[in-house]
Amino acid sequence: MTQDNAGKDAHARTPTDDPDAAALYSVAGGVATITLNRPDYRNALSVEIVNAIGDHFEAALADPEVRAVLFTHVGNTFCAGADLRAAQPGVPQPTLRYNFVEILEKIMTCDKPVVGRLAGHVTAGGVGLAAAMDISIAADDAIIGFTEVRIGVAPAVISVVCLPKLRRADASELFLEGERVPAPRAAAAGLINRAVSRELLDDEVASTLRRLVRGGPNALAHTKQLVARVPQMPRAQAWEWTAELSQRLFQSDEAAEGIAAFRERRDASWVPPEE
Template sequence: MADELVHYDVVGGTATITLDSPHNRNALSAQLRRELSASLAAAAADDAVRVIVLTHTGPVFCAGMDLKEARGAGAGDQGVNEFPKILEQLWTSPKPVVARLAGPARAGGIGMVAACDIAVAVPEATFAFSEVRIGVVPAVISLTVLPRLNPRAAHELFLTGDTFDARRAVEIGLLNSATSDLDAEVARFVKALAAGGPTALAETKALLSRPRPATPSEGFEEMIGLSAKFFASEEGQEGILAFAQKRKPNWVPQD
């Protein structure tokens, strides 16, 4: 039986999903894709999970698709067909997802970083949309990456395939922060995310992904209904009461 390439652990409401295939720089092999998708599904379905952290072992976060499995005409079809599911799971997860990068990401690895809600890396991490340099197109990952990136930077980096550092990744919108104290920064975001109401967080994630109306007035009626629904909800009423009583709401672990 093949060794596990993705580890899944839940501690204190945080599900940590760890890519553990350092021999090929955590490339998206068929086995890793299968195990990663299963872990994301498990986290989404577990009511005890409030936040998901996607991280890795070894010096590289993810090198993208496993090119050894993609050799030969049609050989890459399975990966191309399966990988969108993983990006969709990250993008639409009802639980906020934090990407923790202690090393570089390339191609599909950057697609996963972009699909997460929060992304933090060490300053030494580097990035590159290397697809054009091997004669392929960053097609699938464009759907998660382009909503994050400054358009000028996207044109430059997609077309040149040039490597860029974590500082620039922050500037163009790919990362939230670059810090040497990676674990402390991840813990800060996890704590902040876990303070939100679970249902409110899921709905806010969906709200952030909705197409914007042409003008605010076109969306007010729907948004008034959504706002009223949550003010009247059990979760909303608990949050309001907790604020008035100067205590933590019941979804936040009590000290």
């Protein structure tokens, strides 16, 4: 599989829209796949690509058959951040229907796990997109970096999603130097989850998604809340909130089905059939 085709061919996906669209969308095996599809422009966050991401992500969240969302890409760059062409005078732009900040917030707070497959370079706003996801897996030869200072700006907006994942020392070095670093360095800093060899990337992503869709939909949604909210709570409040949540979940129909499936050594009813 070539890198340019990897985003289209992985997991036997069949795009359901225009193959020339800014981002492609398909659903298989309980996973909605959003493929950034502007390789000639390094999948920069143009109005077209942000609108397409927003449309597809809304579709994935509204579809009860979708249990997890995968972001991937065509070409040698996952996402190069802001589309600098848009800043040129006289270049007409379509209407922006989605705010990038709102997309990042929704990725972090939605009920469904979101996974990133990074088989190429990731810079600037693209790093924020990857950092907002629950699990980001990169090829070990991918290059990741906050390059904003090199063009006279700062990684301001994306710092909101990136800084909670980084030690201050790592954040200072990565933000201030503006260097692009290998994916293993980004993983060691906590910016992404892990880096694997390019040959193993698709298998690693597929295995991760298979594990995720085995979780109960309600359980996954509340587990995302745990990760986001508990570290921000005073300890006494955290004990109270998590105890109440645990009791409520154990009394749910989903838990009854999950426990029955465990005892009967079968898949729970929510696990998608293998294709």
